[in-house]
Amino acid sequence: MATAADLDRPADALEEFRSQARAWLEVNFPPALKGKENPMATVEGPTEPSADEAAWKKAFGEKGWGVPGWPAQYGGGGLDRAQIRVLGEEMARIGAWNPIGGMGVMMFGPTLLEYGSEAQKNEHIPAIAKGEVRWCQGYSEPGAGSDLASLQMFAEDKGDHYLVNGQKTWTSGGQWADKCFALVRTDKSKKHEGISFLLIDMTSPGVEVKPIKMISGASPFCETFFTDVKVPKENLVGREGEGWTIGKRLLQHERQNLSGGGGAVSRLFAGTSMSALAKQYRGADEQGRIDDSDLRMRIVRHEMDSRAFALTLRRAALESKSNQGPSAATSIMKNVGARITQDRAELSIEIMGMNGLGWEGEGFTEAELSQTRTWLWGKAVSIYGGSSEIQNNVIAKRILGMLDHQ
Structure with missing residues (x-):
């Protein structure tokens, strides 16, 4: 679906942007990085970037193209849908990749743009747009996983700050993160309405x-403990008690990215094709099959299934940009992507x-040892980001309009 900006933009203006993007990429993208995977946009252990990788990240971040659709006033690219498409085409043409990523881009940034104050x-x-700060997510707790609203980590009002005590678990990248966006309880008398959204510096005592x-x-995950951690009041996003609403919105951004390129499903077409793998290990008949x-x-x-899913993701991504997000x-x-990812891993193991093993x-x-670990790692795909059972509940309530039986 075309937006008004797309329809109003003259074709020659878009071609001018293409020429500018092509020229900039040819000057700034190191040829040695062509076709390589991005080592800096993952929650897994950070690696020391090469000189080329560091230079590419700095240039791309300063240009704002790591988050091309975000407002330019906050360091984003300020591009419309048509320009983003052209930028993607020009990057693909030379084998370039986006060096900016992580949870700040996938989840927190889009949510803060909706709910944060101007100061926040x-x-x-x-800093997110330039890839300068790593964020982690403080949601799940030992007694609050699928039933996230049962969380107990408490932020006590101390006037000019909160005093936070509690524990989070499955904190992706917590050991490398600079900051954490967390759901905390600010009112013990209410379940959902007692939850708030708080930003915590991971270097805090x-x-x-x-x-x-x-x-x-x-x-890649951590248990994270908070003992008398002082958090300034200005780190509260929204108002007290709005955390559940803000947190659910963030999860929609997370699920979109987990299914559409920011997580396991992005690996669907990576590496050797299934057909080539089968011919390598099982052989081919006289017709080459x-x-x-x-x-x-x-x-x-x-x-x-994989290709139909990829096309559906592409359409959904375009629709989300033209409407109000995910x-x-x-x-x-999320559920379909989890099934396809796990099916691919199972098929690969069977073929080999x-x-x-x-x-x-x-x-x-x-490659064989890597496949074993990928197969085991993939078991978590239907759990993290909200289990498949939780997604089924969301589908039943929010899409099919089914109500809980009392």
Whole structure:
């Protein structure tokens, strides 16, 4: 759906922008980085950027194109949909990638643009747009996972500040984050209405993180403890008691990104194709087809689902930009994306056979060992960002209009 800005923009003006974008990219994008994955836009362990990566991140961030649709007054690109599309085409043409990412871009930034004060936007959005600050999410607690509204971390009003005590768990990237956006309880007498949205500096005295080692061997999550942590009153987003509303909106942004490129589903078409993988490990018949008719049909079904899903995501992304951002439909995308991601991992392991079950030692390639960990890691896809069961509840209530039975 075209926006008014798209319709009013002359074709020659768009081509002029294309020429400008192409010229800027050719000057600023290091050819050595062509086609590489972005090492800086992940919640997993940060790596020391190369000189080329650091220069590219700095140039792209200062240009505002890491968040091309965000307002220019806060450090964004200020581009409309048509310009964003052209920028993407020009980046793809030379194998360039966006070096700005993380939870600040995926979830917190878009939410703060909607609910934050002018002072909060001026303080936090430019640093996110340049990739200068890493954010983590303080939502889940040991006794409040799927039932997030049962959270107990308490922010006590102390006049000019809050005194925060409690614990969060599954804090993605907590051990590397500079700041945390968190749901806290400010009123113990109310469940949903007693929750507020608070910004916490992770370097504050009283904040402690303990990494959690996953079955895949990685440790991208933490237990995070808050003991008498002082948080300035100006770090409250919205009013007290509005945290549940703001937090739900942020989750819609998260689910859109998890299903549409900011998470596991972005790996659907990465690396070797399923067909090539099957021919490598299972062989091909005299017609060049996968030498297993049943496996061949299941791969075809999987690839059809994957490509249909990718096209649906693209359409949904365009619709969200032309309307008011992501909607409850992101829950559908999250569930479908989780299923497709897990199906791909299961198929890959089946294709590789014993070669796909190695953990370490000789006899396995790096790609085979990586596939084992990807398969194990993928088990969490239907849990994090809101479990599939929770998404089904959202779909039933918000999309199908079904009500709870009393």
